[in-house]
Amino acid sequence: MANVGLLFVGAVLFLNGIMLLGKVDARSAAVFNLFIGALQVLTPTYLIFTSGGDPHKILTASGLYLFGFTYLYVGIGLLMGLDTTGVGYYSLFVAVAALGYSYANFRLLHDYAFGAIWLYWSFLWFLFFLLLGLKMETLTTYVGSVTAIEGWVTGVIPAGLLLSGYWRPEHNQAIGIALGIFAVVVFTALWPVTKPPGSVTRGASRAGGTTAAGAH
Secondary structure, rough: OOHHHHHHHHHHHHHHHHHHOOOOOOOHHHHHHHHHHHHHHHHHHHHHOOOOOOOHHHHHHHHHHHHHHHHHHHHHHHOOOOHHHHHHHHHHHHHHHHHHHHHHHHHHHOOOHHHHHHHHHHHHHHHHHHHHHOOOOHHHHHHHHHHHHHHHHOOOOHHOOOOOOOOOOOOOOOHHHHHHHHHHHHHHHHHHHHHOOOOEEEEOOOOHHHHHHHOO
């Protein structure tokens, strides 16, 4: 069930990344955010209730709430035209919490692949904090590009491999290393390509900031 949820997390990240790049209307993207937000709240609730008290299963499921509440917050904010500051600072909370989940995956669960994926999510949600909380508008293209890429790398592709049985435990460490190398190379290379001329400015307009909110 969690793997199905991961697939659609990839879908919403891709959609929101494309929205940030100006290819999708914000209000139409809001509806999909609400769908995925609801899914990401119901799924961990079910997993926790059926975990039999297994602390590792509860730990794994609990992290899904971070994203479920993000998508619900974003979807409602887009539809109602709310200021994005609240979502931005909540994203900072998620970014910090994701570091803890990454550590837990590396040290407690020995899941190096998802340890790396949680680092991806921590980085992305920190970018959302900069864009939405601190109103750094000039990051919009960079954040949109990173969001769309992470939709595939941390959501769709891992979910597809897990659902089809091709995600092998013996390859876990190698996948984690490959993900780390990919992130450093691709996200570093994206910066000069997407960075507009001039310095980062604050004070995003209400409309621009609201559109950016769909990047979760």
